[in-house]
Amino acid sequence: MNDKNAISDKKILNSEERQAYILEQLKIHGKVRVVDLSRDLDVSGVTIRSDLENLQKTEYLERVHGGAIQSLHQYDNMDYQERLLLRRQEKMEIAREILNYINNGDTIALNAGTTSYFVALELKNKKNLKIITNSIPVATELNMNSNIKIILLGGAINSHYSFTYGMDALNQMEKYRINKAIISVDGVDINAGITTFHQEEVDLSAKMMERAKVRIVISDYTKIGRESFVKIKDLDEVDRIITDSKADRNIVEMLKKKGAEVVCAPHF
Known part of the structure; x- marks a missing residue:
């Protein structure tokens, strides 16, 4: 502080x-x-x-x-707009850093979350992207951008967190083969792997990773070294973890020793 x-x-x-x-x-x-x-x-x-x-x-x-x-x-207990304002600087750092790993013409799966929303804002700087997402705010934000084609996965709607989920969304995601999955998570832990608070979304996030050639996890510093409610994948199923400049360096080094590639986005 x-x-x-x-x-x-x-x-x-x-x-x-x-x-x-x-x-x-x-x-x-x-x-x-x-x-x-x-x-x-x-x-x-x-x-x-x-x-x-x-x-x-x-x-x-x-x-x-x-x-x-x-x-x-x-x-x-916070609504979406309140969560969007939390750790805004750190989420923007992550979003800017991820552009270094995105190519023009990529097909990307992007799950829900406020960090994902900031990533979506930065993706406007790329050309000819195809974005598959279950995030209603992400789809709404990118829908009018001529450089990006948006596919919003259908299904049941979680109105509190503004995302779609369920078998319809899973079956639709199964049809796609993508270059990269960008997965926002609530926990990254050496033993627990990558975890999320949202039980409704866990299967869809896992499916996005399974259908991707490259799997990127995004998480602000408060989630590094933390275990959340339900597991998405083991660490060895993640190609890269991108966090912000405030991430605990000791935990980051422990993750690297475990074999994870961890990128701490620079402060700006």
């Missing part, structure tokens, strides 16, 4: 006020550290750890070594 987020006048806050501040920082940054919160709130590390433990009991966060990360429960 930056100093500008600190409580400048060191006002003594009660536990409810401290926890509200912690949740706000989680919403902005996706993760918090005990040492930063202790400094910002002018309380002991013991007090902060107690606050984190209490918030974990209500499923607002998940405790990790040295701090906490945003829980899936908290993320799930």
Whole structure:
């Protein structure tokens, strides 16, 4: 956290006020550290750890070594526009980096997610692409671009997250052979592989990867080293992982030692 987020006048806050501040920082940054919160709130590390433990009991966060990360429960309670604003800079870094691995004329499968949306914005810089997606916002954004042909997979609709899923979408995806699959995930872990919160979408994301020659996973720094609800694929079934400049370097090195190609997009 930056100093500008600190409580400048060191006002003594009660536990409810401290926890509200912690949740706000989680919403902005996706993760918090005990040492930063202790400094910002002018309380002991013991007090902060107690606050984190209490918030974990209500499923607002998940405790990790040295701090906490945003829980899936908290993320799930946000609407699409709120999630689109979260970690916008990091998602833009990933989106710009991925252009280095996309060629004019590629046929690409792109699953749903706010990081996928930012990738879609950058794909407008390429020519003669064919994009197969289950993301309604992605399809809507790219539909009027003359350089891109869009195929929106049909099926049932998850209105909260704005994507299609189900057997109709799976059967349609089975018909296509694609150059690249770009898969947005909620967790990248050495042992758990790549995982997602969305049980409805997991089979379709897996099918996109199976039909692709090159399989690229995109994930912001808060998902690196994290396991989400349901598994999509093992790490050895991924050709490249693209994350942002804030990714934990120790975890990135562990992933590389496991054999994964990990690219940390530069900050801009």
